[in-house]
Amino acid sequence: MAVEGATARATPKDITLLTVAQVQALADAMPPRHRLLVLLAAWCGLRFGELTALRRRDLDLVEGTVTIEQAAVTVAGQRVITTPKSAAGRRTVYLPPHLIEDARRHLAVFTDTDADALVFPGNDDLPLTPGQVYGHAPRFNRRTGKQVHAGNGFYRARSEIGRPDFRFHDLRHFAATIAAISGATTKELMQFAGHSDLHVAMRYQEAVHDRKKELAQRMTALASGGFPA
Template sequence: MGNVAKRPDGKYRARWRDLSGKEHAKHFTKKRDADAWLAIVEGDKLRGQYIDPTDRTTVAQYARRWAAARPHNPRTVRRVDSLIRTHIEGTSIGTRRLVQVLPSDAQAWVTDRSQGLSPSTLRLLVSLVRSIYTSAQHDRLVGSSPFAARLTMPESQQKRVVPLTVEQVHDLAAAMPPRNRAMVLTQAGLGLRIGELLALRLADVDFAGKVVRVETQIAPGERTRTAPKTAWSERTVPLPAPVAEALTAHVAAFPPPADGTVFTTRFGQPYRHDYYGTRIFQAAVAASGLPDGTTPHDLRHHYASVLLHAGESVVAVAERLGHKNAKLVLSTYGHLMPDSEERTRKAVENAWRKGSADHTRTDSRPERRSRRSRRFVRR
């Protein structure tokens, strides 16, 4: 238990020990204020809500501690490190104590960050800081999170995907160097992420069974294989005949090295994301006359659009793309569903016809009952 003692200068000192046994003190002019403070502290300790008011841990320091304890994969570690270094350390909240940041400070920080970040990246950053503060609450370093309050964020207007046509895909492949042509056809015909494409091994391709197993990826900035992006990314994809023919011709012209990597540089090394995506791919985009901003990811959009136009369900498309559920497919490609406008018209028309018919029948019944009742009265 704590105690209150009067000091020689006439003030009252409230003394208590925290949950670890460390002693703390706070001074008051009036004894009743010291007693009230001590009662609050002891009550918080009993309820498990005690917060050390003297803790000087900064937001940036705790963010580093939080990140070090997470079981993140190497790619996520790099992304989180970059966010903390660029957008927390050295900013208006990074150098402040955890307990000092107010909801108004959080909003000011979000507004400042929005000046240089896209809405999607800003939301990712805010989600990260919210997780950090939630952990700080669990560690009893703060009583509440300033990021729990509703924050005003810039509107995010996602552009509608305009998928490449089959002709554009073939034009792009034709503009590629011979060593890279099959890469375009393979990604467009299997819906692979660029990291999954670069990691493809000959052993992953079952020509007899007409399937391709997606089991590894190569992360940005790396040349070594790692586990797929998520547990749902590991999947088996049907192998269409045109892709099988392109792979067969590629392997014959450019035999894989000992580890079986299908697509390699002339030195037998896997491609890096940046080299393939910005040097080789963008040069072919310009040469083929495709829209500016076309990236390898657009080949994945092409794959999804082909499946949807063929009548595949959004659940099946999500599985082929390696997504956890169909929500992302609907939000990204919903406008590409075949005959969606006609289905919308028919849905409303059919519902209103049925509703009008039911309304007519309902309105006529009371009149019939009324006539019967009048006949009954006359009798």
């Protein structure tokens, strides 16, 4: 299977982002070995292929950085590691300080000690596939509509937070939007997310601007109608 949303051309305004609390809840609902996968996607903006190609040497927990030099792709049904599709994809991003300890624990428990060991090993120590992360969707009785199996993996985690529509790639949109809200310039957004297209980065800034404008309009509507007692 492919990563949902990875090739879609949705704009940030088309996506209902998670809150910070929902991102944490989503990560906590994942199998422990895939918890950091969600956190890095959400806070560092890494693509699925970039995450699943990370090696131990790519995480510098002293400097607090993640270096992206490779990406995992599917070729003839097999996951293989190659270079990013554009020069912009090769980059170093800083880990938000609140993720350092999560990364340290993950490396200690789930990653081999060799510098070339995959941070998120899949079956037979090959790169993770989307199917291994998504797992199985919840199943429902066709007649009664009742859930008969909770499912597992990302399917189950997103259902547990009440967002069965949420896609793994949407975590990347969350990261870029948070960066834009935090004041990142267009150039900084391009470097952060590994974009070579200026207009892609600008869409996040426009979406943040529109949301701020909408918030101001809501405040005026509230003021005009009076505050609730």
